[in-house]
Each structure stands twice: as C-alpha cells, then as structure tokens.
Amino acid sequence: xxxxxxxxLCALLISCSKEESAPGNTGVYMLLDTSGTYAEELTxxxxxxRFTLSxxxxxxxFAVARIDTGSFSEKDIVAKAxxxxxxxxxxxxxxxFAQQVDEFVENAEPSSYTDITGGLLQxxxxxxxxxxxxxxxxxxxxxxxDLEEGYIRDIDIELQGFEVVALNVTKLRxxxxxxxxxxxxxxxxxxxxxxxxxxxxxINDLDGLEGLL
Amino acid sequence: xxxxxxxxxxxxxxALLWIILIVAALYLIRxxxxxxxxxxxxxxxxxxxxxxxxVSRSEAxxxxxxxxxxxAAGREAKERIIEREFDRINETVCKDLANYSALxxxxxxSIGRIEKDHQEAVxxxxxxxxxxxxxxxxxxxDAKDGRAHIGSILSDIHKSLIKAHKEAxxxxxxxxxxxxxxxxxMRPDWRQIQQTLGAVxxxxxxxxxxxVTIDRHMQEYEDIVGGRDRAMSVLSSSSLVNFFVSxxxxxxxxxxxxxxxSLIARPMAEMVGGTNLIGDFRTADIAALVIxxxxxxxxxxxxxxxxxxxxxxxxxxxxxxxxxxxxYITFTILFLLxxxxxxxxxxxxxxxxxxxxxxxxLRGDIGATATGEYMWITTAAQMGMGFxxxxxxxxxxxxxxxxxxxxxxxxxxxxxSLLRALSLVLRLxxxxxxxxxxxxxxxxxxxxFVPLWFEExxxxxxxxxxxxxxxxx
Numbered sequence: 001x002x003x004x005x006x007x008x009l010c011a012l013l014i015s016c017s018k019e020e021s022a023p024g025n026t027g028v029y030m031l032l033d034t035s036g037t038y039a040e041e042l043t044x045x046x047x048x049x050r051f052t053l054s055x056x057x058x059x060x061x062f063a064v065a066r067i068d069t070g071s072f073s074e075k076d077i078v079a080k081a082x083x084x085x086x087x088x089x090x091x092x093x094x095x096x097f098a099q100q101v102d103e104f105v106e107n108a109e110p111s112s113y114t115d116i117t118g119g120l121l122q123x124x125x126x127x128x129x130x131x132x133x134x135x136x137x138x139x140x141x142x143x144x145x146d147l148e149e150g151y152i153r154d155i156d157i158e159l160q161g162f163e164v165v166a167l168n169v170t171k172l173r174x175x176x177x178x179x180x181x182x183x184x185x186x187x188x189x190x191x192x193x194x195x196x197x198x199x200x201x202x203i204n205d206l207d208g209l210e211g212l213l
Numbered sequence: 214x215x216x217x218x219x220x221x222x223x224x225x226x227x228a229l230l231w232i233i234l235i236v237a238a239l240y241l242i243r244x245x246x247x248x249x250x251x252x253x254x255x256x257x258x259x260x261x262x263x264x265x266x267x268v269s270r271s272e273a274x275x276x277x278x279x280x281x282x283x284x285a286a287g288r289e290a291k292e293r294i295i296e297r298e299f300d301r302i303n304e305t306v307c308k309d310l311a312n313y314s315a316l317x318x319x320x321x322x323s324i325g326r327i328e329k330d331h332q333e334a335v336x337x338x339x340x341x342x343x344x345x346x347x348x349x350x351x352x353x354x355d356a357k358d359g360r361a362h363i364g365s366i367l368s369d370i371h372k373s374l375i376k377a378h379k380e381a382x383x384x385x386x387x388x389x390x391x392x393x394x395x396x397x398x399m400r401p402d403w404r405q406i407q408q409t410l411g412a413v414x415x416x417x418x419x420x421x422x423x424x425v426t427i428d429r430h431m432q433e434y435e436d437i438v439g440g441r442d443r444a445m446s447v448l449s450s451s452s453l454v455n456f457f458v459s460x461x462x463x464x465x466x467x468x469x470x471x472x473x474x475s476l477i478a479r480p481m482a483e484m485v486g487g488t489n490l491i492g493d494f495r496t497a498d499i500a501a502l503v504i505x506x507x508x509x510x511x512x513x514x515x516x517x518x519x520x521x522x523x524x525x526x527x528x529x530x531x532x533x534x535x536x537x538x539x540x541y542i543t544f545t546i547l548f549l550l551x552x553x554x555x556x557x558x559x560x561x562x563x564x565x566x567x568x569x570x571x572x573x574x575l576r577g578d579i580g581a582t583a584t585g586e587y588m589w590i591t592t593a594a595q596m597g598m599g600f601x602x603x604x605x606x607x608x609x610x611x612x613x614x615x616x617x618x619x620x621x622x623x624x625x626x627x628x629x630s631l632l633r634a635l636s637l638v639l640r641l642x643x644x645x646x647x648x649x650x651x652x653x654x655x656x657x658x659x660x661x662f663v664p665l666w667f668e669e670x671x672x673x674x675x676x677x678x679x680x681x682x683x684x685x686x
Contacts, residue, residue: 025488050575058487085486087479087564091571098575 026213027061027132028052029123032078033141034066035114042105044168044206045140049101052138053094055213058085061130064101065119067141068111069148072118078104082130114146117153120164124157135162136213142170143185159198164189165212166202239657240664247654254650261643265636272632279625280445284437286618287448291434298427302420309416316409323402330395449622456619462612470505473554473602476595477501480560505606508550512607515543522614551603558599562592 032045049064056062063080079100083090127135143166147153175182193200217231218224436444481497489496517528518539658665
C-alpha cells in the first residue's frame with residue numbers, strides 16, 4: 001500500500017513537472033542588411049541586438065544573420081544561442097554573443113545583392129526547429145530586395161504564429177523623389193507577411209524599442 | 214375581474230355580493246383557519262425552540278470540553294513549571310548541600326582547632342613570689358638571734374625579690390605572647406566559619422524563596438485540578454494572551470523565513486534550473502522553500518530533543534542516550550544546511566554581480582561593472598544572514614507550540630460564541646413565528662368585524678337571558 005502511495009505521488013509530481021521551453025520561451029531571429037550604404041547602419045543594429053539580448057532570458061533562442069546575395073544559408077548566421085536555464089550560463093552566453101556581433105560589425109563587408117526573402121525563409125526554418133513559444137523575426141533593412149539573376153524567391157512563406165518587425169526602414173534617394181515607392185514597398189511586405197498568417201510591425205524610432213519584445 | 218363584477222347588472226351590487234360571500238365564507242371557516250394558523254405558528258415555534266435547545270446543548274458540551282482542554286493544558290503547563298522549580302531545587306541541593314558532610318567536617322575541624330587554641334590560651338597565674346615566706350621568717354626572728362644581721366638579710370631578700378619579680382614578669386610576658394599568638398591563629402578559622410555559615414544561609418534563603426514560589430504554583434495547581442472558576446478565568450485570559458503573542462512572534466518568524474527564501478531562491482536556479490516548473494511554481498522556488506522547511510523541521514526536532522518543547526511525545530519519551538544522539542544528528546544537519554545557505558548567499562551575490570556586469574556590457578556602460586570597494590560588506594552580511602537565520606528559525610518551535618496549544622482554546626471559544634449566537638437567533642425566530650401566528654389571526658378577523666360584532670351581541674344577549682332565567686327560577 002505504501003509503495004502504491006509513494007509511486008502515485010511521484011507520478012503526480014512528474015506529471016506536474018513541465019519544461020518552460022515548450023510554450024513560454026521566445027525565439028528571435030534578426031536579419032541584418034549589409035548591402036551597399038546600409039552597411040553603415042550596422043552600429044545601430046548592434047544596439048538593437050544588445051537591447052534584445054538584455055530582454056531575453058533562460059531557454060530563449062536568438063540568432064543574428066546577415067542578408068547578402070543568397071541569404072537562405074546557415075553560413076550567413078553571424079551568432080546564435082539557445083540560452084541555458086542556469087542564470088550564470090545565460091550571462092556567459094550573452095557576453096559571448098555580444099562579442100561575436102561586435103566582431104562582425106567591425107569586419108562586415110557590403111554585399112552586392114539583397115536577398116531578404118531567403119533570409120526570412122532561413123529565419124522561419126531556424127525558429128520552427130527551436131520550437132519556441134513566441135517567434136519574432138527582426139528585419140534590419142530598407143526592405144529593398146535586390147536579387148541576383150537566377151535566384152527564385154517568388155514563394156509564399158508560412159508565417160502563422162510569427163511576428164515580423166521591420167526596423168530602421170530607411171528612405172532611399174529614389175523614395176525621396178517619389179515617396180510612393182517607399183509606401184508601396186512597406187505595403188507589399190506587410191501583405192506578404194499577413195497573407196500567410198504573420199503579424200507585421202514597423203519600428204523606425206530606435207529610441208522606442210521598449211515594446212519590441 | 215370583469216367576470217366578478219358582472220354577476221349582477223350593477224357592479225357595486227356585484228362587489229358587495231362578493232364581499233358578503235367572502236366574509237361569510239371566511240366567517241364559516243374562521244375556527245379552522247385560526248387552528249391552522251395556530252398550528253403552523255406553534256409548529257415553527259417548537260421547531261426553532263428545539264433547534265435552539267439542541268444548539269445550546271452543543272454549546273454546553275463544547276464549553277465543558279473546552280474547559281477540560283483548558284484545564285488539561287493549564288495542568289500540564291503548571292506541572293512543567295513545578296517540575297522545573299523542583300529541578301532547580303534539586304540542582305541547588307545537589308550543588309550546594311551535597312557536600313554538606315565535608316562542610317560539617319570543615320566546621321568541626323575549625324571549631325576543634327579553636328577549642329584547642331582556646332584551651333592553650335587560658336591565662337596562667339604567675340607563681341606566688343618566694344619572698345613572702347622569707348618575710349614571714351624574718352618577722353618570726355627573735356631579737357636576740359643576731360639582729361645585727363637583719364639588715365644584710367633584708368638586703369638579700371630585696372635583691373632576691375627584684376630578681377624573682379623580673380623572672381616572673383619575663384615568664385608572664387612570654388606566656389602572654391604565646392596566648393596572643395594562639396588567638397591570632399584562631400582568627401582565620403572564625404572567618405572561615407563565618408563565610409561558610411553565610412553561604413549556607415544564602416542557600417537556605419534561596420531554597421526558602423523557591424519553596425514560596427512552589428507553594429504559589431501548587432496553590433494554582435490545586436485550583437486547576439479542582440476546576441475552580443478563578444483558575445478558569447486566569448487560564449482563559451492567559452491563553453488569549455499566549456495566542457496573540459505567539460501569533461505575533463510567528464509573524465516575525467515568517468518574515469525571517471521570507472528573507473531567508475529570497476536569499477537562496479535565486480542561486481537555487483543554478484542547481485535545479487531557472488525555468489523548470491512543478492505545477493505553477495518554479496522548481497528553484499520550491500527547492501528553496503523545501504530547504505527552509507527542512508531547517509524548521511530540524512529546529513523543531515532539536516527543540517524537542519532538548520525537551521524545550523513537547524510537540525512530539527515520541528521524541529520526549531525516547532531514552533536519554535537516543536535523545537542525545539538525536540540532538541547531535543539534528544544539530545549537525547542544521548549546521549550543514551546553514552553552511553549550504555551561507556554558500557548559496559555568496560553565490561547569490563556572485564550571480565548578481567555577473568548579471569549587473571552583463572547588463573552593463575549590453576548597455577555599453579563598461580564603467581558600471583567596476584565593483585565597489587565595500588561590496589564585501591554586503592557579501593559578508595548576506596553570508597552571515599544565510600548562516601544565522603536557520604538557527605534563528607529553530608526557535609520558532611517555542612511560539613509554534615504555544616500557538617498550537619492556545620489555538621485549540623481560541624477555536625473552542627469562537628465556536629462557543631458562534632453557537633451561543635445561533636441559539637439566540639433560533640430562539641428569537643421561534644418567538645417571532647409564535648407572535649406572527651397571533652398577528653395573523655388578528656388580521657384574519659379584521660374583515661370579519663361585522664359578523665363578529667353580531668356574534669358578540671348575540672352571545673351577550675344569550676348570556677343576559679340565561680342570567681334572568683336563572684334569577685326567575
């Protein structure tokens with residue numbers, strides 16, 4: 001009888017015990033545009049990365065990848081981390097992450113083309129693999145996609161459960177001449193994201209990052 | 214309504230007809246209706262009265278039980294106090310009067326020495342001088358027997374006298390010096406006797422004062438055993454005071470436990486993970502809580518083993534050898550847990566610094582990572598608190614025991630008050646229904662005032678006719 005009671009209690013405890021990682025954690029994938037003059041904006045991106053790091057906690061996942069000619073590749077991932085559930089390990093991982101990003105920003109070279117869609121696909125794949133509860137993709141870019149000839153990116157990306165945030169969407173010279181280009185560009189990305197179930201947001205004021213995550 | 218007013222061509226006539234019919238019907242069933250109202254009112258009244266009496270009986274039973282509990286608790290507490298007083302007396306007797314034989318021997322020896330010295334110090338009278346006999350011999354001499362030599366004889370006597378006097382004085386001085394020396398030797402013995410007697414007197418006084426205290430406690434104990442009202446009132450009031458005081462101390466202890474919890478909950482995340490959950494609670498928090506609970510349990514067992522509290526009769530009834538072992542075991546576990554807590558408190562500080570450094574790095578504020586010169590004070594304070602609080606929490610056992618014992622009385626008193634109030638309410642409801650029945654009967658009779666008036670008149674007339682008939686007869 002005693003054995004049955006103890007076994008039942010243990011079973012109850014085990015059934016009650018659950019890992020936080022399943023629904024409660026957050027996964028963030030940040031895409032950095034390194035094409036042309038936008039590469040100069042990378043210092044701002046570093047601030048955003050640090051802010052994001054400060055907001056993430058144990059068992060969260062974070063990855064930073066560059067957008068270049070062909071972004072649908074693991075090679076473009078600059079730094080990535082799935083944070084441990086021990087606070088001291090989390091701090092170590094954050095410091096290492098910040099250091100890796102710092103080195104990247106110092107040595108980054110501009111790319112010839114801008115494959116945002118490929119980067120987005122890579123982000124979706126990464127976050128789905130991590131299985132985080134909240135999935136956020138940050139796109140630090142002017143959203144002007146410029147694909148090399150032969151690259152096919154006319155595909156629908158399943159973004160159900162994802163939040164896509166465009167950061168620091170700068171205006172190009174041509175946007176100044178015809179602002180409709182800028183507005184159309186934003187509208188097009190919004191429709192692409194929302195068409196497949198994703199949520200879309202634009203944050204241009206980098207001083208107001210409080211509501212980012 | 215229109216049907217009712219349409220039984221005759223005239224609505225007023227119809228209404229009047231209905232009124233007459235209803236009044237007639239009500240009059241005809243009046244006695245039955247009165248009986249029904251009376252029966253209903255009486256039934257409810259009796260039900261509530263019965264319920265009230267049942268509640269009163271329960272209250273009385275509970276009061277008796279509460280009284281028994283209170284007296285038993287008071288008796289037990291008083292027995293402990295008296296036992297403690299006897300223990301103290303026993304300690305005093307064992308410590309101070311156990312060596313009474315040695316003390317007696319010491320006193321006897323001192324007195325013997327004094328007696329001996331006193332014997333030796335008796336004043337010895339000096340020997341009578343030899344010249345007295347010589348003078349008598351000279352006085353008896355005849356004048357004829359060489360009176361011419363009397364002068365020289367007297368001169369010799371004078372010399373002998375002076376010599377004898379000097380010798381006698383020297384002997385006397387020697388004897389006096391010896392006596393004084395003996396008396397001087399007696400002085401420390403007197404002092405020793407005086408000190409010993411003083412100590413004995415103090416012990417006896419202490420025993421006397423303790424015996425007075427025991428007498429007082431015994432008187433109170435007799436009151437409790439006799440179940441006297443005075444003892445009851447004293448016990449009730451002291452139980453209430455104990456309840457509030459122990460609750461206050463327990464609240465302070467809970468505050469201490471909360472601080473202890475905050476000291477170790479954060480570093481616990483390093484051991485069991487910061488995100489694992491059991492139910493809706495973090496495993497790290499539960500682990501920290503369990504450690505504190507184990508510490509409190511160990512404290513309880515330690516206090517029980519030391520026989521300071523008596524919450525677990527099994528521990529109190531253990532053989533002394535086993536009990537002492539238990540003291541060592543519980544104290545060792547407590548000490549180890551306190552050491553672990555001190556380590557965790559240190560870990561907390563390290564983690565805090567690490568987190569601050571990381572935050573500063575992420576903010577780009579490198580200067581903020583510098584550690585203050587006096588940070589070791591907070592670290593040491595946290596470690597000290599982590600080590601001391603488990604031992605401080607050990608003493609929770611004392612107010613906890615008082616709280617548990619006084620809680621029984623408190624709950625009993627509250628239940629008695631509630632039952633008393635319920636009994637009163639039920640009694641009031643019973644009476645209310647009784648008078649409600651009377652009121653309903655009066656209200657029933659209100660529309661029947663016409664037939665009732667006639668009935669009264671007829672009855673009066675019939676009574677008058679009956680009286681006159683009897684008068685004629």
